[in-house]
Amino acid sequence: MTRSTISKCKYGYVFLCTFLFASIFLMYLQKEQYPFQILQMLKPILNNVENSTRLNTTISKTPLTHLMTTTSKTPSSSLKAILSKTPSTRLTNTSLEKWRGRLKYLCVSLIGRLGNQMFIFASGLGIANINNMSMVVQEGIEHLQSVFDIHNTEKNKKLCKNAKAKYHRKASAFDPRLFNISNIDTVHVGHYLQSYKYFEHIYDEIRSQFTFKKEIKDKADKILKNIVEKHRKVNNASLNWTLVGIHVRRGDMVNHNYGYTVATKEYFVKAKQWFQSHYTNVIFVVASNGLQWCKDNISDNSTYFINGNSAGEDMAILSSCEHLISSVGSYSWWSGFLCRGNVTYYFPPARENSGLRKAYSADYMDYFQPKWIRL
Template sequence: MSATHDKNLTNFNQKESFRLRHYLQSWKYFFPFIKELKKQLTFRAEIVNNVRGNIIKILHKFNYVPSYNTTLVGVHIRRGDLVNRGDRNVASPEYLIRAVKYFKDRYTNIIFIVASNEIAWAKKYMPSDISVEFIQNRAEVDMATLESCNHTIISFGWWSGWLAGGVVTYFKWPAKPGSGLEKRMNYTDYFYPGWIGL
């Protein structure tokens, strides 16, 4: 199951072949190998260069140059395909307000960089009293941009928070009460204990 850790998946018989059919979304699979994984899970040079150029433009836009004085917070808002599913709660405007406040209370010179599959919704509900940039690029460019930020606000974008590191806030009740997803989901396995649920 995607949001539950299965110990059997780390004890393969090397003489047999296996096919994994679901997502591996538990920090317990990856935590012991995080350094090695971050070396292997990298973006192509042209994507990295594209992201660097975009971030420089964003810094100039908000007059936050030099960059070492700036805190970049990537915001991943996934809605679209999740909105009409009966088993999921999607992140609410209230969650975004709480998450933005969390970072505003702790950091200065913050730019929030938002990627979403419903950018119009994100523009409507992101707090207006902050420096915020909305991005819409190819999926790999958006993910590389979020990964390059110091910290992350996620709604249902587990890998964005995992790869970026830093402080990660997450929407802590993604499964609707009593749904099949809630029965299959182990929050302790899914959400890294160092992340902040809001």
């Protein structure tokens, strides 16, 4: 046997061992083989590789007859014994599918209106990221997809049908238990999840997911441009201005008995004064579900009101401003998050001793971002 032939055998053994290691690793993942069984399977192959290496280093000193005897101990018999096992223990398409099936999933259902759905989606992504899981939307993704360029998101109602429930303790407070659920194959984490702490470690990903669709962003930019042009003509304003959005949540919250508070006239006046004292040529842009109240209480020559838009379009307008005066509710929260500038918020968002108050942490700071300004 020539040196080149022996060298080829040696590399052949290495290739076979690599292939075998990959096969056995998949067997172990499928729990079809245990560690001690794997070692027994590897032993004859490793012995043959060792013999091959020793043979190559001693070829010049070994008689041809001895070489023939040594090289006749090929791994073919051991390898055939292993590869002839049942199909379930071999590297087949079936075993690969089973291996993929061992991936773990976190399921969310997007309920409520825009702000609520954004919290569930963002928190679901953050919790899945921490637990090394893939987030799957069980239902309700259509609304978000109509407003934002949502990407890399799977909808699979069937997959989530038998998911184990692991719900948070409070709707608007962080529950650290949800960062330790990686031992569950498929889990549903419930609704609301209204705490930035669930997703603060992936803020860039959240902002990317909540990129407004082009037609919505274009409309928002056009509306703001028209407001600025009108303000400049009427007030002979300079080319330098500061856009501050104002979101006023009233409507359904005014007479709600669950414990919601409604931002007062005094709050909005104080917030407007704060921005006017910190910036020059401030233009306020108001979006509200109680527009008449706004016109009656916070109107002046630097304030403009928008109406006739969808919830997504109004949020795009507010978040395109440099800063925001928020009120209460998840819609206001997300408008502030997406605008990136200074954000003021009304405090407290819930009446003491109410059902809603119990949904927050003791100091409310699992909900409000630390950098926001409390007024």
